[in-house]
Amino acid sequence: xxxxxxxxxxxxxxxxxxxxxxxxSPVATVLAGIESGQPYDRDLWRTxxxxxxxxxxxxxxxxxxxxxSLREAAVVLEELGRGVAPVxxxxxxxxxxxxxxxxxxxxxxxxxxxGQAIAVLAVPFAKxxxxxxxxxxxxxxxxxxxLSGTVAGVADALAATLLLVPTADGLYAVDAxxxxxxxxxxxxxxxxxxxxxxxxxxxxxxxxxxxxxxxAAVDAGLxxxxxxxxxxxxxxxxxxLDTTVEYVKQRHQFGRPVGSFQAVKxxxxxxxxxxxxxxxVARHAAACAAEGDADLAVxxxxxxxxxxxxxxxxxxxxxxxxxxxxxxWEHPAHLFLKRAKADAIAYGTADRHRVHLAALVDLxx
Amino acid sequence: MTESPAPAxxxxxDLDRLVAQFLAAHPPASMDRLEFLRARFxxxxxxxxxxxxxxxxxxxxxxxxxxxxxxxxxxxxxxNPRRAVIGLGMAAPTILRHGTDEQKRRFIRPLWTGxxxxxxxxxxxxAGSDLANLATRAVRQGDEWVVxxxxxxxxxxxxxxxxxxxxRTDPDVPKHQGMTYFICDMHDPGVDVRPLRQLTGEAEFxxxxxxxxxxxxxxxxxxVGDGWRVAQSTLMNERVSIGAGALPREGGIISTITALWRAxxxxxxxxxxxxxxxxxxxxxxxxxxxERLRQQLAAGQPGPEGSAQKLTYARLNQEISGIxxxxxxxxxxxxxxxxxxxxxxVDLLSRSAGFRYLRAKGNSIEGGTSEILRxxxxxxxxxxxxxxxxxxxxxxxxxxx
Numbered sequence: 001x002x003x004x005x006x007x008x009x010x011x012x013x014x015x016x017x018x019x020x021x022x023x024x025s026p027v028a029t030v031l032a033g034i035e036s037g038q039p040y041d042r043d044l045w046r047t048x049x050x051x052x053x054x055x056x057x058x059x060x061x062x063x064x065x066x067x068x069s070l071r072e073a074a075v076v077l078e079e080l081g082r083g084v085a086p087v088x089x090x091x092x093x094x095x096x097x098x099x100x101x102x103x104x105x106x107x108x109x110x111x112x113x114x115g116q117a118i119a120v121l122a123v124p125f126a127k128x129x130x131x132x133x134x135x136x137x138x139x140x141x142x143x144x145x146x147l148s149g150t151v152a153g154v155a156d157a158l159a160a161t162l163l164l165v166p167t168a169d170g171l172y173a174v175d176a177x178x179x180x181x182x183x184x185x186x187x188x189x190x191x192x193x194x195x196x197x198x199x200x201x202x203x204x205x206x207x208x209x210x211x212x213x214x215x216a217a218v219d220a221g222l223x224x225x226x227x228x229x230x231x232x233x234x235x236x237x238x239x240x241l242d243t244t245v246e247y248v249k250q251r252h253q254f255g256r257p258v259g260s261f262q263a264v265k266x267x268x269x270x271x272x273x274x275x276x277x278x279x280x281v282a283r284h285a286a287a288c289a290a291e292g293d294a295d296l297a298v299x300x301x302x303x304x305x306x307x308x309x310x311x312x313x314x315x316x317x318x319x320x321x322x323x324x325x326x327x328x329w330e331h332p333a334h335l336f337l338k339r340a341k342a343d344a345i346a347y348g349t350a351d352r353h354r355v356h357l358a359a360l361v362d363l364x365x
Numbered sequence: 366m367t368e369s370p371a372p373a374x375x376x377x378x379d380l381d382r383l384v385a386q387f388l389a390a391h392p393p394a395s396m397d398r399l400e401f402l403r404a405r406f407x408x409x410x411x412x413x414x415x416x417x418x419x420x421x422x423x424x425x426x427x428x429x430x431x432x433x434x435x436x437x438x439x440x441x442x443x444x445n446p447r448r449a450v451i452g453l454g455m456a457a458p459t460i461l462r463h464g465t466d467e468q469k470r471r472f473i474r475p476l477w478t479g480x481x482x483x484x485x486x487x488x489x490x491x492a493g494s495d496l497a498n499l500a501t502r503a504v505r506q507g508d509e510w511v512v513x514x515x516x517x518x519x520x521x522x523x524x525x526x527x528x529x530x531x532x533r534t535d536p537d538v539p540k541h542q543g544m545t546y547f548i549c550d551m552h553d554p555g556v557d558v559r560p561l562r563q564l565t566g567e568a569e570f571x572x573x574x575x576x577x578x579x580x581x582x583x584x585x586x587x588x589v590g591d592g593w594r595v596a597q598s599t600l601m602n603e604r605v606s607i608g609a610g611a612l613p614r615e616g617g618i619i620s621t622i623t624a625l626w627r628a629x630x631x632x633x634x635x636x637x638x639x640x641x642x643x644x645x646x647x648x649x650x651x652x653x654x655x656e657r658l659r660q661q662l663a664a665g666q667p668g669p670e671g672s673a674q675k676l677t678y679a680r681l682n683q684e685i686s687g688i689x690x691x692x693x694x695x696x697x698x699x700x701x702x703x704x705x706x707x708x709x710x711v712d713l714l715s716r717s718a719g720f721r722y723l724r725a726k727g728n729s730i731e732g733g734t735s736e737i738l739r740x741x742x743x744x745x746x747x748x749x750x751x752x753x754x755x756x757x758x759x760x761x762x763x764x765x766x
Contacts, residue, residue: 004657005664245747260750262736265743272742273673280653305646354642361615363626363645365638 002287049115056113074286081235099221103209128348170210190342230303237314452483503532544592619648
């Protein structure tokens with residue numbers, strides 16, 4: 001059985017990330033930053049990825065990383081979720097980095113690990129780690145080796161300096177600012193994680209993997225993403241619970257704190273119970289990802305089947321139990337609701353993961 | 366009672382040696398069962414965290430598991446923990462904490478050896494979640510108390526020799542102040558035990574009618590009027606039920622519907638598939654949460670997560686058994702037996718789908734309703750304010766009921 005607790009190192013790491021977020025990106029200022037035309041907090045990224053070295057936390061030292069583990073990266077994601085931080089950590093430091101690790105692409109890895117480069121896997125954010133279910137690749141390679149095609153709904157494509165593009169001819173690394181690359185922003189449901197449609201028109205790229213290795217690299221990225229997303233969802237849900245509990249202690253109606261009404265207390269107790277399970281499931285998924293465990297596919301699908309609806313539930317309760325203020329643009333609750341709902345689609349919905357589990361654990365439909 | 370041979374302070378290594386010496390001197394295979402258990406108690410190896418002279422050595426509770434394992438490996442007889450459960454888990458810690466020296470000497474040894482079975486006379490028809498509302502009256506007459514009232518949901522009452530009993534001795538003060546705690550002789554002629562039949566058809570529990578039961582004042586536990594505080598220490602000892610070992614994946618009640626699903630392709634529907642998969646996910650998440658709680662306890666970081674587990678398992682048992690009955694189709698229309706039986710225990714997995722479904726209804730009521738547990742989580746874990754109360758400062762006799 002995996003260690004489902006937090007080590008002392010992980011706890012210190014959490015404190016460091018939480019401090020940095022409190023200083024550089026308090027929740028109350030996240031929306032203002034986005035509305036001022038800065039969909040990404042580049043200063044925050046520099047602090048986390050470059051100065052604190054978190055982009056390379058799970059990258060081996062030989063590729064310029066810190067040689068830590070995905071268990072630690074998961075703790076970083078918990079805190080980023082708790083702060084709905086608008087930085088491309090999940091997409092670049094986890095998913096793209098895992099894909100590059102699977103193909104041993106040393107040059108690109110070193111750039112990512114240092115935080116200087118930001119890469120995204122050019123697949124729709126809704127795509128889950130379900131091998132063999134993909135249709136024809138959206139991007140084709142012509143006889144001269146140039147890439148053309150369009151991929152819809154790529155998370156954090158606007159922040160990326162590098163695109164990892166799956167094709168029938170292998171996985172290509174493409175400079176995001178190369179001639180022929182167009183990134184069209186989509187109005188995102190989740191304001192804190194922008195998405196874009198990526199179009200390539202006869203763009204040059206460098207093939208980093210081919211054949212089965214390329215497909216395996218994409219699968220590795222998505223599988224790690226699905227497993228680690230659970231930790232972000234844990235952080236999102238934890239903020240929603242903590243913030244709501246504090247609010248209902250302060251808010252008075254009918255001459256007493258609304259948190260003294262059982263109709264309110266019982267709902268928050270249920271969220272807390274669910275969170276105890278989300279934490280165990282997320283830690284298990286992170287441990288399986290860190291160890292490359294044979295159970296990772298089950299752990300990742302379990303994580304998404306369980307943690308997606310749980311985080312959405314926590315966010316919906318947060319909005320409802322805040323009453324009127326929770327329905328305003330001014331209060332940050334909506335950022336967490338939107339993040340939770342978008343996360344529920346990212347890397348496959350709970351329903352798709354349940355269907356995938358059916359095959360993995362021999363419960364045929 | 367013989368004095369324990371243990372030195373004043375005993376280390377874990379000393380303890381291993383003591384156990385080995387004891388087992389060498391008392392071969393379990395050739396000794397009378399009761400004599401063996403009494404000797405084990407007198408050697409301080411019954412429960413090492415109890416004081417010297419009361420079956421223990423004053424050591425850490427954590428050392429007991431190793432002692433138990435060594436005795437089990439040697440083929441030693443046990444003290445029939447199923448029948449002794451109330452005595453061991455609730456009566457003994459309460460007597461230890463609040464009893465007189467005479468009470469400790471008299472009751473704890475036969476309690477541990479299983480010679481005397483105990484039950485708990487707490488809940489009443491009018492005092493379930495609100496135990497402090499209890500109405501069973503105890504009136505002092507000289508050196509005795511005369512007790513009249515009705516208790517309910519009493520496990521083991523039909524086998525018990527003794528009971529821990531909480532009564533009302535002063536109706537004129539607010540309800541938490543007027544209670545007194547006793548040890549009650551279940552063989553008193555005023556004690557009438559009747560089976561309480563459940564909706565499963567079985568009777569695991571009893572109703573206990575107390576009519577002019579006479580209890581000597583020497584069997585009072587704690588001060589007159591201090592019964593609520595004494596009862597709190599009993600209830601604190603209600604065991605947090607965490608499995609001794611990690612369950613495997615699909616261990617527990619989820620195995621009933623996964624087995625059914627795999628064995629009966631003809632029963633498969635899209636809705637059934639979704640229900641089975643949702644239950645699989647919920648059960649696996651609960652299993653991992655239980656494992657995480659075990660790891661916290663092992664690391665010396667007990668958290669409040671234990672209270673979440675009872676809520677979750679009550680819900681899962683009910684949902685999964687409900688799915689199972691429907692997946693069973695025509696078979697789900699039959700039941701095992703409606704005869705009034707007195708089962709030795711309840712093992713959901715060894716019974717029928719219908720029994721599981723019906724018995725699981727009790728899981729969200731017994732040992733604290735799910736509603737009370739949510740209150741406890743909300744108030745003690747999340748720190749939310751209590752509901753305003755109208756029953757705290759009013760004399761008990763004036764409360765509406």
